[in-house]
Amino acid sequence: MAQGALRMSRRLRFAPLALLALVIAALIWRLATPGDSNVHSRLEGQPVPQFVLAGAMPGKAALSSSDLATGHPRLVNIFASWCVPCITEVRVLQQLKSQGVIVDGVAVRDRPADVAQFLARNGDPYERIGSDPQSRLQIALGASGVPESFVVDGMGIIRYQHIGPIEESDVSTILAKLHEAK
Amino acid sequence: MIAEAGLAALWLATGLAAFQFLLMILALRSEVEVTRAMRAVGVAQGTLTLVAFTMLLLVFARSDMSVALVFANSHSAKPFVYKVAGAWGNHEGSMLMWVTILAVAGAFVALFSKRTSERTLIAGLGSQAILALGFYAFLLIASNPFARLNPAPLDGEGLNPLLQDPGLAFHPPTLYLGYVGLSVAFSLAVGALLTGEVDSRLARAMRPWVLGAWVLLTLGITAGSYWAYYELGWGGYWFWDPVENASLMPWLAATALLHSINVLAARGALKAWTMMLAVIAFSMSMVGTFLVRSGILTSVHAFAIDPERGTFLLALLALYVGAAFILFALRGATLREGAPFELVSRESGLVINNLILSVILGIVFLGTLYPLFVEAVSGEKLSVGAPYFDAVAGPLALILALLVAIGPLLSWRREQRPVLGQLKLPALLGASALVITIIVAPGMTILPRLGFTVATFLAAGSVLPLVVRNPLRAPLATWGMVIAHFGIAVTLGGMAANAAFTSERLSVAKPGEILNVGPWLITLKDVTPTAGKNWTAIEGELRASRAGPAITLKPQTRYFSNPPTETNEAAIETFWNGQLYTVIGKPDASGAWQLRLWWKPFVTLIWAGGVLIAMGGALALLGRLSRLKRRAGASAEWRKARYA
Numbered sequence: 001m002a003q004g005a006l007r008m009s010r011r012l013r014f015a016p017l018a019l020l021a022l023v024i025a026a027l028i029w030r031l032a033t034p035g036d037s038n039v040h041s042r043l044e045g046q047p048v049p050q051f052v053l054a055g056a057m058p059g060k061a062a063l064s065s066s067d068l069a070t071g072h073p074r075l076v077n078i079f080a081s082w083c084v085p086c087i088t089e090v091r092v093l094q095q096l097k098s099q100g101v102i103v104d105g106v107a108v109r110d111r112p113a114d115v116a117q118f119l120a121r122n123g124d125p126y127e128r129i130g131s132d133p134q135s136r137l138q139i140a141l142g143a144s145g146v147p148e149s150f151v152v153d154g155m156g157i158i159r160y161q162h163i164g165p166i167e168e169s170d171v172s173t174i175l176a177k178l179h180e181a182k
Numbered sequence: 183m184i185a186e187a188g189l190a191a192l193w194l195a196t197g198l199a200a201f202q203f204l205l206m207i208l209a210l211r212s213e214v215e216v217t218r219a220m221r222a223v224g225v226a227q228g229t230l231t232l233v234a235f236t237m238l239l240l241v242f243a244r245s246d247m248s249v250a251l252v253f254a255n256s257h258s259a260k261p262f263v264y265k266v267a268g269a270w271g272n273h274e275g276s277m278l279m280w281v282t283i284l285a286v287a288g289a290f291v292a293l294f295s296k297r298t299s300e301r302t303l304i305a306g307l308g309s310q311a312i313l314a315l316g317f318y319a320f321l322l323i324a325s326n327p328f329a330r331l332n333p334a335p336l337d338g339e340g341l342n343p344l345l346q347d348p349g350l351a352f353h354p355p356t357l358y359l360g361y362v363g364l365s366v367a368f369s370l371a372v373g374a375l376l377t378g379e380v381d382s383r384l385a386r387a388m389r390p391w392v393l394g395a396w397v398l399l400t401l402g403i404t405a406g407s408y409w410a411y412y413e414l415g416w417g418g419y420w421f422w423d424p425v426e427n428a429s430l431m432p433w434l435a436a437t438a439l440l441h442s443i444n445v446l447a448a449r450g451a452l453k454a455w456t457m458m459l460a461v462i463a464f465s466m467s468m469v470g471t472f473l474v475r476s477g478i479l480t481s482v483h484a485f486a487i488d489p490e491r492g493t494f495l496l497a498l499l500a501l502y503v504g505a506a507f508i509l510f511a512l513r514g515a516t517l518r519e520g521a522p523f524e525l526v527s528r529e530s531g532l533v534i535n536n537l538i539l540s541v542i543l544g545i546v547f548l549g550t551l552y553p554l555f556v557e558a559v560s561g562e563k564l565s566v567g568a569p570y571f572d573a574v575a576g577p578l579a580l581i582l583a584l585l586v587a588i589g590p591l592l593s594w595r596r597e598q599r600p601v602l603g604q605l606k607l608p609a610l611l612g613a614s615a616l617v618i619t620i621i622v623a624p625g626m627t628i629l630p631r632l633g634f635t636v637a638t639f640l641a642a643g644s645v646l647p648l649v650v651r652n653p654l655r656a657p658l659a660t661w662g663m664v665i666a667h668f669g670i671a672v673t674l675g676g677m678a679a680n681a682a683f684t685s686e687r688l689s690v691a692k693p694g695e696i697l698n699v700g701p702w703l704i705t706l707k708d709v710t711p712t713a714g715k716n717w718t719a720i721e722g723e724l725r726a727s728r729a730g731p732a733i734t735l736k737p738q739t740r741y742f743s744n745p746p747t748e749t750n751e752a753a754i755e756t757f758w759n760g761q762l763y764t765v766i767g768k769p770d771a772s773g774a775w776q777l778r779l780w781w782k783p784f785v786t787l788i789w790a791g792g793v794l795i796a797m798g799g800a801l802a803l804l805g806r807l808s809r810l811k812r813r814a815g816a817s818a819e820w821r822k823a824r825y826a
Contacts, residue, residue: 021504
């Protein structure tokens with residue numbers, strides 16, 4: 001009867017103990033190996049997914065995956081005119097550009113007029129800008145937000161993923177990764 | 183001197199706890215009469231710990247920066263309330279509070295418990311003492327709250343601004359009282375397993391503690407949910423954060439225990455199961471304490487990982503829970519089950535309640551620890567979020583809520599009347615709710631739609647136990663049950679409304695611009711700087727209008743200097759039919775401000791329901807206590823008459 005549902009056999013009575021042992025083991029493991037809270041990109045070492053994007057604004061070259069395999073490492077920056085952290089990031093990108101870094105842009109869910117206005121107001125570090133109106137490339141690249149940046153070597157392989165805006169303090173890391181990618 | 187007095191009191195309490203445990207061993211091995219000594223030692227131990235905690239409150243109130251803990255967590259510029267609340271807004275202080283509640287609860291059992299047999303009481307008090315002993319050792323060895331700094335610094339480092347909120351003064355103590363109140367159920371269960379006296383007397387002795395702890399856990403979770411809602415500025419009421427889950431798991435176990443204990447008290451059945459739940463409920467409290475205090479899981483309650491403390495707490499957890507489980511495995515089998523019952527009966531209803539609650543508990547437990555297991559086995563990092571919990575626990579919770587309307591109508595042992603007939607009207611109302619949601623909002627997803635249906639059915643069905651008899655003559659416990667069950671319907675309705683009808687607007691606006699969210703037109707009038715006692719802020723002035731006169735909301739972004747931190751203070755306006763929730767963010771280069779606006783119809787029902795559930799529990803507790811008192815009074819008179 002219904003009572004039977006909660007009446008435990010003798011062996012079942014040891015089940016909580018076994019479960020406890022399992023949980024304790026997992027917790028001991030965690031205490032012994034403190035977690036690395038950084039999420040490592042799965043795409044590092046992988047080729048850039050194939051894509052062809054339209055130009056994001058008049059007068060600016062468009063971007064496709066073949067543009068990323070020209071023999072020179074490039075920095076691909078995912079940004080948007082509606083993204084506030086991107087405003088501060090553009091200044092750092094220009095600093096990188098002045099040090100000889102080629103920066104390409106992917107404008108996510110944006111309009112040509114807005115992109116043009118954004119660049120006119122904040123400066124334009126980009127060699128090429130592709131428009132990604134449906135976030136397709138953003139998702140294919142495994143980027144969870146805007147801005148994010150990828151160091152791509154001359155063969156079209158992703159070498160490094162930077163999540164969030166590139167700040168002054170990140171410049172040396174980015175330059176080192178670009179150097180490694182040569 | 184105050185800090186040293188506190189430390190001394192803590193050492194003395196430790197000694198007494200050890201003595202209390204030895205007394206228990208002595209009493210269980212021989213027939214020595216120790217009950218009076220045991221009671222006295224229990225009371226003294228609780229009092230000394232309370233003294234130690236009071237000393238900690240004093241050093242915080244006086245901003246004595248020579249105490250390391252005050253230096254690290256307080257600042258002389260802080261408002262007085264938060265100075266005092268700072269005493270438990272940190273690791274050491276909150277652990278002292280934890281053990282204080284444990285010891286004081288033990289003292290209350292020692293003073294007042296007259297219902298169990300003497301041997302079970304002694305065994306229970308001994309268990310409570312060994313629990314306290316471990317946590318005293320933890321405080322004295324690994325987390326001394328009274329350590330001094332020499333020389334004393336000029337001023338403190340401040341308290342996390344997120345915690346400078348009236349919610350903090352109320353939320354952790356309430357949850358702790360609930361967590362630790364369950365320790366009494368644990369100790370009495372362990373005591374009864376040791377003596378083999380698992381009976382309805384034990385259930386009646388445990389019940390007020392379980393009810394009281396459950397009421398406080400319910401209030402603590404409700405308050406915590408509201409705190410996260412308005413303080414974090416994300417507009418959500420539950421995030422399935424590991425620390426939230428840590429508070430939910432003891433609640434789920436306590437809810438199941440609360441129901442099965444009634445079967446044990448009334449019918450002497452479900453003995454082993456109830457003992458199991460009593461052990462699990464407090465084990466979940468300890469797991470929760472461990473998860474929060476070790477910082478082992480990534481959470482918004484970001485506390486630093488400290489391997490030494492984590493290891494110590496884990497050892498205590500393994501020792502206590504392991505010992506209780508071993509005892510259960512060995513002794514549980516010898517328990518003889520009480521009166522049998524039929525498939526359709528109140529007992530069966532409560533068994534189903536317990537099974538569903540246990541499965542939900544298992545789901546939450548698994549979801550919370552799954553990332554850890556996966557990473558341990560495969561090294562892969564993942565997180566388990568709301569989609570899993572909503573999809574798996576949601577439907578089960580709905581089924582449970584549906585059955586809540588039926589269970590209380592069944593009679594004990596065997597139900598012969600056609601109970602479902604009484605539910606015609608609630609079923610009709612539930613069906614109409616379903617039809618209305620289909621007509622009004624054809625695009626609604628399935629869970630909110632079913633939520634409205636079940637909430638309506640339960641709201642109407644939950645009051646039946648009062649309607650079918652004379653409500654004025656119904657016992658307080660019945661009133662409590664009805665109010666708590668009605669509260670579940672209210673909370674469920676609020677969740678469904680929030681999920682189905684929330685309007686959200688994320689936008690940038692310049693002063694003078696008008697945005698709309700739901701039925702509201704919102705104008706950003708101005709953005710001005712402002713300041714408080716230990717913060718400065720940017721304050722937006724929003725004018726919101728619907729049909730009636732416009733109202734003004736003033737969300738802020740606050741900047742605290744000690745330690746340097748930034749918080750969003752949402753401006754929330756409550757109406758009878760919902761809340762308008764506004765947050766102001768950062769400006770962009772053109773002088774436009776980020777605004778996050780939500781119109782959340784009937785969202786307040788979620789917490790109103792939580793308060794109702796807690797109120798119902800409190801009423802039931804009151805009913806049980808007054809009835810016990812009356813019974814005790816009656817039997818005293820009977821004895822007097824007999825021996826006079």
